[in-house]
Amino acid sequence: MSGGIEAAGDIATGALMGRAFESRAGEGGGDAHGHGLCLNCGTALIGDYCHACGQGGHVHRSLASIGHDLLHGAFHFEGKIWRTLPMLVLHPGALTRRYISGERARFVSPLALFLFFVFLMFATIHATGDELETPENMTATGQNQTRQQLDTAIAETSKQLAAARARHADDQMNLPHGDVITLEATVKSLKRQRDSGVNGGTNGSGTHVNTGWPMLDKGIQKTRANPALALYKLQSSAYKYSWALIPISVPFVALLFLWKRRYKLYDHAIFVTYSLSFMMLLVTVFTRGLEISAPGWILGLMLAFAPPVHLFAQLRGAYELRKRSALWRTVALSIFAFIALTLFAMLLLGLGLME
Numbered sequence: 001m002s003g004g005i006e007a008a009g010d011i012a013t014g015a016l017m018g019r020a021f022e023s024r025a026g027e028g029g030g031d032a033h034g035h036g037l038c039l040n041c042g043t044a045l046i047g048d049y050c051h052a053c054g055q056g057g058h059v060h061r062s063l064a065s066i067g068h069d070l071l072h073g074a075f076h077f078e079g080k081i082w083r084t085l086p087m088l089v090l091h092p093g094a095l096t097r098r099y100i101s102g103e104r105a106r107f108v109s110p111l112a113l114f115l116f117f118v119f120l121m122f123a124t125i126h127a128t129g130d131e132l133e134t135p136e137n138m139t140a141t142g143q144n145q146t147r148q149q150l151d152t153a154i155a156e157t158s159k160q161l162a163a164a165r166a167r168h169a170d171d172q173m174n175l176p177h178g179d180v181i182t183l184e185a186t187v188k189s190l191k192r193q194r195d196s197g198v199n200g201g202t203n204g205s206g207t208h209v210n211t212g213w214p215m216l217d218k219g220i221q222k223t224r225a226n227p228a229l230a231l232y233k234l235q236s237s238a239y240k241y242s243w244a245l246i247p248i249s250v251p252f253v254a255l256l257f258l259w260k261r262r263y264k265l266y267d268h269a270i271f272v273t274y275s276l277s278f279m280m281l282l283v284t285v286f287t288r289g290l291e292i293s294a295p296g297w298i299l300g301l302m303l304a305f306a307p308p309v310h311l312f313a314q315l316r317g318a319y320e321l322r323k324r325s326a327l328w329r330t331v332a333l334s335i336f337a338f339i340a341l342t343l344f345a346m347l348l349l350g351l352g353l354m355e
Helices: 002-021 063-090 092-101 110-128 135-167 178-196 214-225 227-240 242-255 265-291 296-318 323-353
Strands: none
Touching: 063 092, 063 110, 063 265, 092 265, 092 296, 110 227, 110 242, 110 265, 135 178, 227 242, 227 323, 242 265, 242 323, 265 296, 296 323
């Protein structure tokens, strides 16, 4: 129940943040008076909105207006979402081209749509990932699991030590034996790890990683000591830094059009942002499909064919390419996308391990 409420809150937050990045072009004024003075800057009104600062001519002052603003931002997006979403799924190339050409009031901006689907995707993952509810719970769980595994390893090693001592009990020379010394050292090391509660890892080996980078070594030891918490931090980092996928991906798209000077970095950024929005929507649908136990073959086909087909359609429509040109760029962009995701994953790992 709490997970569903938090997920709904994440979705609403995403919509409101997207709304903050969305321009008010094309909105209707509703019950604005269209005369008098602007309450914000004092300019004489000649329409539903002030032509100097953009504030609406009519200002609500009631509790109901707060609820209206929340629903308006979270579920309506001024009606643009219902025009943008079908275009994003079925005609992504036309959507990209039309937005770049200047049709801004008709569609949700790429950044607003991206922010909304980021929140929607992670809210869906959060709702289905009950085992990662809070860092505190995960820390306790990870510590208990590590302690239990260390206790098991200590008990087994102690049995081996007792058997080794029994084998050498009749040795009259009373010389130290290698197997006994090794087992004694292992038991002491395991007990020290259990008592300290750190650097034990889940395998109880107690080995330390030495990369020559102290911060990275420390992060790796923390991950081994509590992998559940590390996974939570990785998810949180992906949530916070998902925007980094845009600047990481834009140069790869630009490489495909180096000799076409009519297309600028801005055009590629719009293309990438709309494309990432669709991919996040796809992940959201896939996650929901897993939750409701949808047929595996359907989900498999969706993951295998939806991304390249969407890329092909968006490339061909946005850049007005022929089929052959769009096809080879789709193949190249699919490879570039894998590289971009790898770079993004490395960024997340670096940030997460060194926190």
